[in-house]
Amino acid sequence: MKILIVEDDLEIARLIEQTLTREGFECVLARDGWGALEEFGRSQPDVVVLDLMLPKLDGLEVCARIRQKPEDKDPYILMLTAKGEEIDRVIGLSTGADDYLVKPFSPRELVARVRALLRRSLRQGGQGQVYSSPHFTLDLDRHTAQSHFENLGSQTLDLTTLEFKLLATFLSYPGRVWSRAQLIEKLWGNDFFGDERVVDTHIARLRKKIEPDPSSPQFVKTIVGAGYKFEDG
Numbered sequence: 001m002k003i004l005i006v007e008d009d010l011e012i013a014r015l016i017e018q019t020l021t022r023e024g025f026e027c028v029l030a031r032d033g034w035g036a037l038e039e040f041g042r043s044q045p046d047v048v049v050l051d052l053m054l055p056k057l058d059g060l061e062v063c064a065r066i067r068q069k070p071e072d073k074d075p076y077i078l079m080l081t082a083k084g085e086e087i088d089r090v091i092g093l094s095t096g097a098d099d100y101l102v103k104p105f106s107p108r109e110l111v112a113r114v115r116a117l118l119r120r121s122l123r124q125g126g127q128g129q130v131y132s133s134p135h136f137t138l139d140l141d142r143h144t145a146q147s148h149f150e151n152l153g154s155q156t157l158d159l160t161t162l163e164f165k166l167l168a169t170f171l172s173y174p175g176r177v178w179s180r181a182q183l184i185e186k187l188w189g190n191d192f193f194g195d196e197r198v199v200d201t202h203i204a205r206l207r208k209k210i211e212p213d214p215s216s217p218q219f220v221k222t223i224v225g226a227g228y229k230f231e232d233g
Contacts, residue, residue, distance in 0.1 A: 001025050001026070001046045001047070001118060002025070002026045002027075002028065002043055002044070002045045002046055002047075003020055003025045003026070003027050003028075003045055003046065003047045003048070003049060003114065004027075004028050004029075004030065004036065004039055004040055004043060004045035004047070004048045004049070004075075005017055005020075005027055005028070005029050005030070005049045006029075006030045006031075006033075006035075006036040006039075006048065006049065006050045006051055006054065006059070006062065007029075007031070007049070007051045007080070008031050008032060008051065008053075008054055008055055009051075010031070012103075013029055013031070015107070016049060016110065017029060019107040019110060019111060020049075020110075020111070020114065023111050023114075023115075025114070028043045028045070031055075032054055032055040032056040032057065033054045033055070033056045033057020033058060033059070033061060033062045034056050034057055035056075036048075036050070036054070036057070036062050037057070037062060037065055037066070040066060040075075044075075045075050046075055046076065046118065047075055047076045047077075047078060047114055047117055047118065048063075048066065048075050048076070048077045048078070049078050049080065049110075049114070050062060050063060050077055050078065050079050050080065050097075051079075051080045051081075052079055052080060052081040052082075053081075053082065059079060059080075063077055063079065063096050063097055064096065066096070067096035067205070074160045076098045076099075076117040076118070077096060077097045077098050077099075078097070078098065078099050078100070078101060078113055078114065078117060079097040079099070079100040079101070080100070080101055080102075080103060080105075081100060081101075081102055081103065082102070082103040096201060096205060097198070097201065098117055098162075098198065099113055099116075099117060099198065100195070101113055116188075116192070129141070131168055131171035131172055132171070133171055133174060133232040134148070134232050135147055135148050135149060135219070135232050136148070136157075136167070136171060136210070136219075136232065138164070138167060138168050138171055140168060143164065144156065145157040145159050145164060145167060147210060149212075157209055157210065158209065159206075159209060160205075162187065162202055163202065163205060163206045163209065165187050166183070166187060166202055166203070166206055167206060167210065169183065169186050169187065170219075170220065170228075170229075170230030171230065173230075174230055174231065174232065175229060175230070175231060176229060176230075177223050177226050177227055177228070177229045178227045178228050178229065179226060179227040180196040180197070180199040180200075180227060181196060182227070183199050183227070183228070184196060184199060203220060203228060206220060207220055218231075219231060219232050
């Protein structure tokens with residue numbers, strides 16, 4: 001597994017590199033935002049450990065640009081922040097971060113967070129089931145997803161593992177209202193670290209891929225004060 005470490009403080013970057021290398025990961029480094037995007041294109045990492053405060057391009061912008069590259073590998077992103085008050089921004093701006101870690105942190109916690117992110121993809125597996133609705137079909141065994149719209153025909157959806165699991169959860173219980181905590185338990189179980197509002201980030205990313213108009217969702221609807229539900233029919 002390859003990890004891209006984006007940190008402008010060389011001492012911290014080296015500490016992270018040494019910690020993860022000892023755990024058997026292959027690490028590459030970048031010291032600023034533009035360098036991070038260049039290295040991401042070259043190395044195609046499985047995980048990006050991304051500092052929030054960076055020269056040239058900050059971590060939020062780097063995160064957003066990585067998520068806007070559908071032709072590239074879609075890595076897990078662990079955001080680092082030294083300011084507790086910044087956590088709401090990291091989670092709330094729908095930039096696509098999967099988790100965050102507040103400095104100073106222990107090497108053991110860093111390794112635990114990285115391994116938990118990687119286990120999310122390893123936990124995904126099909127049960128030989130197909131979920132369908134008027135506009136969507138998911139084959140869990142083949143791990144394929146398709147949309148069906150009259151004006152577009154059938155199209156394959158390019159979903160990440162987490163987005164696939166999220167849509168499968170909605171399709172398996174259409175009309176059910178899911179709280180953030182319930183979705184976390186369903187998707188991540190004991191592997192989850194962080195703030196519940198990271199769910200909002202992944203809902204926003206899924207909507208961009210399945211909704212005709214993500215700003216006015218037709219399928220994944222927000223139930224104020226309760227959570228989310230899926231309607232198609």
